[in-house]
Amino acid sequence: MSEVRVHNFSISLDGFGTGDVQSADAPFGHAGERLHEWMFATRFWDKTGGSLGADNAFADRNSVGIGAEIMGAGKFGPPGWQDDADWKGWWGPNPPFHSPVIVLTHRPRPAIEMEGGTTFHFLDATPAEAIEQAKTAADGKDVRIGGGATVIRDCVAAGLVDHMHLVQVPIVLGRGVRVWDGLEALEDSFDIEATSTPSGVTHLTFTKRR
């Protein structure tokens, strides 16, 4: 059975997946790059110098067996990207997804085919409908929910996620979009493990109970 997975989603100690205010110059707001420094230091990210320790082992699971991604409009571009007919995402001509990507937005546009196997499809639909489409596009492989926090918590709250990997970074952001809101009693449906690593982060894994 194809699964729905979240990987490498970084949050602050107080649970924010992005800071305030998101803009073209500051995609993560006042969080800057601090939510992802742990990842930049892994071989997963830095193919020549990155470390092969515990952080890398978790990070590397990101793409294994994935056939499609779903992301929110807030991940695809800065506020207002829908007004820019030429906006094709943050990632240049050859985005790192190499699969169909469904972008959830209330202002959909025609699909964009990029280099390297990535095609962006724009969809105004419920999380359940998006996942159904993504599963079809994934052709038997798993579907990754790529973020941001809003889309992840909507999919988790709707009971649609099988596995979630969050990475808690030792900073207190104080403001932004919080991943926990609306997820009371998550422990009733998931086995939860915590693994802190020498870099100072804690990997939280949620495995749906069967």
Next chain:
Amino acid sequence: MSEVRVHNFSISLDGFGTGDVQSADAPFGHAGERLHEWMFATRFWDKTGGSLGADNAFADRNSVGIGAEIMGAGKFGPPGWQDDADWKGWWGPNPPFHSPVIVLTHRPRPAIEMEGGTTFHFLDATPAEAIEQAKTAADGKDVRIGGGATVIRDCVAAGLVDHMHLVQVPIVLGRGVRVWDGLEALEDSFDIEATSTPSGVTHLTFTKRR
């Protein structure tokens, strides 16, 4: 120099130090005892059967070198305890503090001397004034901020805490009193370490940078 310390303060993944609604029957609201199960399993708590592992090593630091505690009205009793002239705390005739305890409340009453060295003093004052009084009472030893979340975050926000030990438990409470509110950028003044242990909790230690 005498230090101000927080120990064994348990929070949910989403940062709540107590659930909703606090009452005489449910001191931690809907959290019940779940925030403290990790502690009940340690030798620190269970003198005959408790484990001597990592959780116990952290827990045991609670009383070492402490000469006084400060707690909030919400820890001392259920909502409305100020209307009960006979209320002497949750802990029976011989409370586990064995030191002066300052209870911060807007409705102070005369001090109560208990067995075993605990005296409850009731004070309507700023966190800084309470800590000054507690340091005098502690006679050169350290002062523990015993909770709840409101008093801890007020003392941390005022820059008055030297060391904080939080224990993150793998549950999502969704509501209650959150310890993180108002503590943005805590990483600027504290070194932060995370240590997850086999019981499933993660110990977060904050050491004030000098």
